[in-house]
Amino acid sequence: MVPDMTATADVRQETLGVQTATAVRTPRYRLRRKLATLALLAPALLGLLIFFVYPLIASVYYSFTRYDLVSPPEWIGLRNYEYLFTKDPKVVIAAINTFWFVSIMVPVKIIFALLIAGLLARARAASGFWRTLFYLPALVPPVASVVAFVFLFNPGTGPVNQVLRFFGIQGPLWFNDPAWSKPSLLLLAIWVMGDIMIIFLAALLDVPREQYEAASLDGANGVQQLRYVTFPNITPVLLFALVTGIIAALQYFTEAAVASGVASGKAVVGEGTGNNLGYPGNSLLTYTEWLYVRGFSQYQLGYASALAVLLFVVSAVILVLLLRRFKAFTPEGAA
Structure with a gap:
C-alpha cells in the first residue's frame, strides 16, 4: 500500500x-x-x-526639610507648606498671574489657531504660502521673539506706538504697564501659535468630506456642521492642544522672565533675577518664576521643593479632570 x-x-x-x-x-x-x-x-x-x-x-x-544646597537637609516637617499657604507674601500674586495665563492665554491661543486653520483648510490660491507664513513665527526661539516684541511695543520708540500716534491714538505702555503687560504676552502667544495651528490644520483636512455632504443634504447650516461634524472629529486634537497648553501655562517662565528683564532694562536673566522678575509691579511674576527665585536666588531649596510638589499636584488634578470631561464626549464615554 x-x-x-x-x-x-x-x-x-x-x-x-x-x-x-x-x-x-x-x-x-x-x-x-x-x-x-x-x-x-x-x-x-x-x-x-x-x-x-x-x-x-x-x-x-x-519639601519637608530646610535645605540650601550647602548644608545637609534638616527635617522640619510641614513648616514649608504652612509658610506656603499662610505666610508667603508673593505666592498668591504668582498663582493669580499663572491662573490668568491658564484661563485666558490658553483658550484664546487655541481659538485663534483653530480659526486660522479653518481658513487655511478652505484656501485654494497660494495655500502653501499662507501656511508657511503663519507657521514660521513658531520657529523663532522664545527669547528672540520676546525681545523683538518688547522693542516693537516700546512705549517711546517702538514702531507700534509710532503707528498709533500717526493716527492720533495714544498707545499704552505695554510691557511697562501692569495692566497691559499680560495682554502684551497674549499677543505674543497668538503670533507664535503656528505649532498648534498646523496640528489643527491636519485634523481639519482629515475630516471626511462625505460627512459634510451628508449634513448639508440634511439641511445643516455652517454652525451645525461645525458642531456635529467638525468638533466630534477633532476632539482628540482639541484635548491634546488643551492639555499641552495648560501644562505649558502652568510652567510659564521664559517669556515672562525675559519680558520683565528687557522691559526693566536688565536683559540678562540670572544675576539680579530676584529684583526684576515680575516687572512691572509683579504683574508678570508667575508661579515658576517665584519657585526659581526662592530656590536658586535665595537658596531655599526645601521651600522651592514644596512649591514644586504643589505645582505637580495641581497639574495632575487638572489633567485628570480634563481627561474625565473629554471622555464624556466620546462614544465610549456616552455608552
Missing part, C-alpha cells in the same frame, strides 16, 4: 504545534521572553527612573 503523504504531513504539523505550545508554556521560555522585553524597555525605563521618578521622590522629601 502507498502511504498517505498528506496524512503524514498533517501528523507532523500537529506534533510540531504541540511541541511549540509546550515550549511556550515552560517557565524557562516565559522567563526568556520577559527578560528580552525588559532589555528592550531598559533605556526608556532607566530614563524614566533617572529624570522623573527620582527627582519627584527627592522633591517630595526635600
Whole structure:
C-alpha cells in the first residue's frame, strides 16, 4: 500500500504545534521572553527612573526639610507648606498671574489657531504660502521673539506706538504697564501659535468630506456642521492642544522672565533675577518664576521643593479632570 503523504504531513504539523505550545508554556521560555522585553524597555525605563521618578521622590522629601544646597537637609516637617499657604507674601500674586495665563492665554491661543486653520483648510490660491507664513513665527526661539516684541511695543520708540500716534491714538505702555503687560504676552502667544495651528490644520483636512455632504443634504447650516461634524472629529486634537497648553501655562517662565528683564532694562536673566522678575509691579511674576527665585536666588531649596510638589499636584488634578470631561464626549464615554 502507498502511504498517505498528506496524512503524514498533517501528523507532523500537529506534533510540531504541540511541541511549540509546550515550549511556550515552560517557565524557562516565559522567563526568556520577559527578560528580552525588559532589555528592550531598559533605556526608556532607566530614563524614566533617572529624570522623573527620582527627582519627584527627592522633591517630595526635600519639601519637608530646610535645605540650601550647602548644608545637609534638616527635617522640619510641614513648616514649608504652612509658610506656603499662610505666610508667603508673593505666592498668591504668582498663582493669580499663572491662573490668568491658564484661563485666558490658553483658550484664546487655541481659538485663534483653530480659526486660522479653518481658513487655511478652505484656501485654494497660494495655500502653501499662507501656511508657511503663519507657521514660521513658531520657529523663532522664545527669547528672540520676546525681545523683538518688547522693542516693537516700546512705549517711546517702538514702531507700534509710532503707528498709533500717526493716527492720533495714544498707545499704552505695554510691557511697562501692569495692566497691559499680560495682554502684551497674549499677543505674543497668538503670533507664535503656528505649532498648534498646523496640528489643527491636519485634523481639519482629515475630516471626511462625505460627512459634510451628508449634513448639508440634511439641511445643516455652517454652525451645525461645525458642531456635529467638525468638533466630534477633532476632539482628540482639541484635548491634546488643551492639555499641552495648560501644562505649558502652568510652567510659564521664559517669556515672562525675559519680558520683565528687557522691559526693566536688565536683559540678562540670572544675576539680579530676584529684583526684576515680575516687572512691572509683579504683574508678570508667575508661579515658576517665584519657585526659581526662592530656590536658586535665595537658596531655599526645601521651600522651592514644596512649591514644586504643589505645582505637580495641581497639574495632575487638572489633567485628570480634563481627561474625565473629554471622555464624556466620546462614544465610549456616552455608552
